[in-house]
Amino acid sequence: MKRNSHLFTRSTWALLVLGMLYFGLNSCDFSPPEHSRVAQAERGKAHYDKYCSSCHGPDGKGLQIDSLERQPANLTYLTRNYESNEFPVLAVARMIDGRKLSKSHQDRDMPLWGDVFAQEELMDESQIKGRLAELIAYLMTIQEG
Template sequence: MKKAAISVLSGLLLAVASGLSGAAERVDIGREEYRENCLNCHGEAGDGNGPYAHLLNKSASDLTKLTKNNKGVFPFARVYEVIDGREVVKGHGERDMPIWGNAYRTIAGERFFEVPYNPEVFVRSRILALIEYISRLQK
């Protein structure tokens, strides 16, 4: 009986330990957002050479040079506006990139329709995570 209890306890400890090691893995939300929504056009490295880039009317931006092209400062506000896309400036011409602010808001409505939840929090958190990841792509 004692050996059986020790075996069961050992098995439980092993299961808990393996579960904890899996829980210690960090989820990179920004990277996942990028892979889900941006990679096809902007490419794995963010250089604008994604698998669908050749289908675009206009070349996808090289996201690795945003800081370099902005005098060494990451253009956070501009990147946010481009990703969110809900406020289009008429003088900037047509918009080729999807309006992720609207897309994220729709998803928030589908996921949180039964609870009192401000969908803007959901939209902003996804955009901020994505921007943080794009900032890490800078060369």
């Protein structure tokens, strides 16, 4: 009888450990930390899909849109197009925001997204900067060459 009680104890412990692992793993959040670059890029992709993909395409390469005077840029070449071969964070942020561009550069088919975020989405400046950072984090992930 002593032997059976010892086995019962082992199997009880095994079930207990397996149960703890099962419930522990199921309750864990395996998503990236909220402020990580990966999490920013994931949120940025959602914003890109909502605001940008209708012109720049689902892959960022730009769509042929006959009604536009200038065709949407291929967003996968942003790094390649700069001499430093680094992603032009500030230039891209200014271009997306659009509110601080000179009047000659504001004559474009692309909306001034800073105004859209401020007026339609009722965002303050820090929220707009956060949205831009998320979009840029995503754009950095689709760069080619």
